[in-house]
Amino acid sequence: MKPNDPTIRWIEDPPMGLSGRMYLPLFVQGLTTTVKHLFSRKVTLQFPDERPKIGNPIIYRGVHRLNKDSQGRVKCVACFLCATACPAHCIDIVGAESPWPDREKYCESFTIDELRCIYCGMCEEACPVDAIELTSFLDLTGRSREEMIFDKEKLLSVYDKTKDREPSQSVRLGVPVL
Amino acid sequence: MHTPETIVALIKIVLMLGGLMTAAAYLVLVERWIAAWVQDRQGPNRVGIPLTKIRLFGLGQPLADGLKFIFKEDYTPAQVDKGLYTLAPIIILTAALAIFAVIPFGSVLPMISVPGISQPIELIVAPRLDVGLVYVFALSSIAVYGVILGGWASNNKYSFLGGLRSSAQLIAYEIPLGLGILGVVLMSGTLRLDKIITDQATSGVWNVALQPLGLLVFGVASFAEAARLPFDLPEAEQELVGGYHTEYAGMRLLLFLIAEFLHMVTAAFLLVILYFGGWHLWGLTGSGDIVTWPVAILRIVVLTAKVLAMILFFMMVRWSWPRFRFDQLMSLAWTVMLPLGVVNLLLMAVLTEYRSHLGGGWWAFAIISWVVSIGACVVAGLMAPLSVDNRPKPHVHPWDAETSLGD
Ligand code: SF4
Ligand code: SF4
Numbered sequence: 087m088k089p090n091d092p093t094i095r096w097i098e099d100p101p102m103g104l105s106g107r108m109y110l111p112l113f114v115q116g117l118t119t120t121v122k123h124l125f126s127r128k129v130t131l132q133f134p135d136e137r138p139k140i141g142n143p144i145i146y147r148g149v150h151r152l153n154k155d156s157q158g159r160v161k162c163v164a165c166f167l168c169a170t171a172c173p174a175h176c177i178d179i180v181g182a183e184s185p186w187p188d189r190e191k192y193c194e195s196f197t198i199d200e201l202r203c204i205y206c207g208m209c210e211e212a213c214p215v216d217a218i219e220l221t222s223f224l225d226l227t228g229r230s231r232e233e234m235i236f237d238k239e240k241l242l243s244v245y246d247k248t249k250d251r252e253p254s255q256s257v258r259l260g261v262p263v264l
Numbered sequence: 265m266h267t268p269e270t271i272v273a274l275i276k277i278v279l280m281l282g283g284l285m286t287a288a289a290y291l292v293l294v295e296r297w298i299a300a301w302v303q304d305r306q307g308p309n310r311v312g313i314p315l316t317k318i319r320l321f322g323l324g325q326p327l328a329d330g331l332k333f334i335f336k337e338d339y340t341p342a343q344v345d346k347g348l349y350t351l352a353p354i355i356i357l358t359a360a361l362a363i364f365a366v367i368p369f370g371s372v373l374p375m376i377s378v379p380g381i382s383q384p385i386e387l388i389v390a391p392r393l394d395v396g397l398v399y400v401f402a403l404s405s406i407a408v409y410g411v412i413l414g415g416w417a418s419n420n421k422y423s424f425l426g427g428l429r430s431s432a433q434l435i436a437y438e439i440p441l442g443l444g445i446l447g448v449v450l451m452s453g454t455l456r457l458d459k460i461i462t463d464q465a466t467s468g469v470w471n472v473a474l475q476p477l478g479l480l481v482f483g484v485a486s487f488a489e490a491a492r493l494p495f496d497l498p499e500a501e502q503e504l505v506g507g508y509h510t511e512y513a514g515m516r517l518l519l520f521l522i523a524e525f526l527h528m529v530t531a532a533f534l535l536v537i538l539y540f541g542g543w544h545l546w547g548l549t550g551s552g553d554i555v556t557w558p559v560a561i562l563r564i565v566v567l568t569a570k571v572l573a574m575i576l577f578f579m580m581v582r583w584s585w586p587r588f589r590f591d592q593l594m595s596l597a598w599t600v601m602l603p604l605g606v607v608n609l610l611l612m613a614v615l616t617e618y619r620s621h622l623g624g625g626w627w628a629f630a631i632i633s634w635v636v637s638i639g640a641c642v643v644a645g646l647m648a649p650l651s652v653d654n655r656p657k658p659h660v661h662p663w664d665a666e667t668s669l670g671d
Contacts, residue, residue: 104642104645104646107645107646108641108642108644108645109645110480110641113584113585116584116585117580117581117584119584120302120580120583120584121580123301123302123303123304124298124301124302124580125301126304127304128301128304128305128306129304129305130304130305130306132306
């Protein structure tokens, strides 16, 4: 579109008043705003000393956990739905024949690359047995990339740490635990 | 033999240099605090005493910043002019520090009974220097060389642009700066800064009440000379990376940054001394040349407090006003500040000459001065040289404009 296109409607700035032209009155106005902010309440969160308030930990999307059933076994049935749903391709599952009579498969290994994960929660949505869930843990740190690839044990231990604070979906909905 | 006096002078120089360096370091912290608070943040508040958990509201930050600068690699890019590249920060810092030789940081101390010292010690490194203000001017112009050399020697487009902008800007604003000072000099009849303070203390009327127009002109020009926002075009980060010190790192960058802060401190000192009465405060500090210890200390405290308040004002302005465009900067200097400065000078000349005929003490002087000043500002506003319209013309395409220029 060229500047001389007839369809363009040119809008003029409103003409400046005397205080605008004299500059100083408006300057004082600007300075007043600055001074107001100088003394206003600060919004910074002093992170390690203060924790951010998480509105609803149940729906917060932080570090993952692998849920256990009532007998302490991993709930996952190695259906690969979460790995398929994951847009970041960061879930790696090795399925195997289950040693227990009540299900056919279980996951022999289950790793999530927490650095690649975008915490979208699609895995949680996809899981048919509510085995994988996102907790409200948010300060996730590590000293190496390898450390940030969570394996099955680590994911299960996250469950142990958070199970009291954040009951799993099926418990909350009153569905009998497998 | 002048030995005791030489020692006194050396002590004053050491105190001054130490004080200025510490002040510059802490002003960086204050600047960061103000920046943060204005933006509703907390600002640096973590660094306290090293190796402990004591935080002290971040008062250890300048130490950490200084150490960081010192331990950074002092890198010299390959394409620079080595000699000038090294010289530039040294010139600018030397000039910035040398200015303080004629700036009083108090009034006088009471007589000390040390053999060899026959007069009260004046709190100024070079006392009784009759060309004080001229000296300030000369050295502040030398600081421009530091900026231009730094920009030129870096052999980098952005640095060079920063240097060029700085030279044009500083030359343009020296004139309003000079006109602002001239008004004060006309009234006091002296170029000595300590005399100017004593004058205001004796009459009890600060110059700000007598020549507001002078304050406006001088204030705006000193913002420009110190290259503070809204006149920080030489180093406009958003346009020129870092301006004239883009290619500098480590210690040499630190020298530039300190010099910049010292320019601001100088400007604050000059504003306070020329227009806000220096160390004078009614009913507290007296005005005589013979003082007792409490009064001497009180004067230092009052002067420091005023300068600090002025510096805080400089820092607040930084976050209140957007940067000028370069053409606006120039037209402000030449079409607003210069005429206003001339008006102020004429006004001061006339009023000083006929003061004895006015009657009513300082009142008549002040009232006439304020009326004329406000009138001059309104006229300047009505002519509106700052609202230059440089938006694209709706009917001329840039290409067409170029062709029509070509033939
Ligand atoms: S939260 Fe999203 S990205 Fe992370 S593992 Fe689950 S599906 Fe993948
Ligand atoms: S976590 Fe859930 S979705 Fe993923 S493989 Fe196991 S059962 Fe399937």
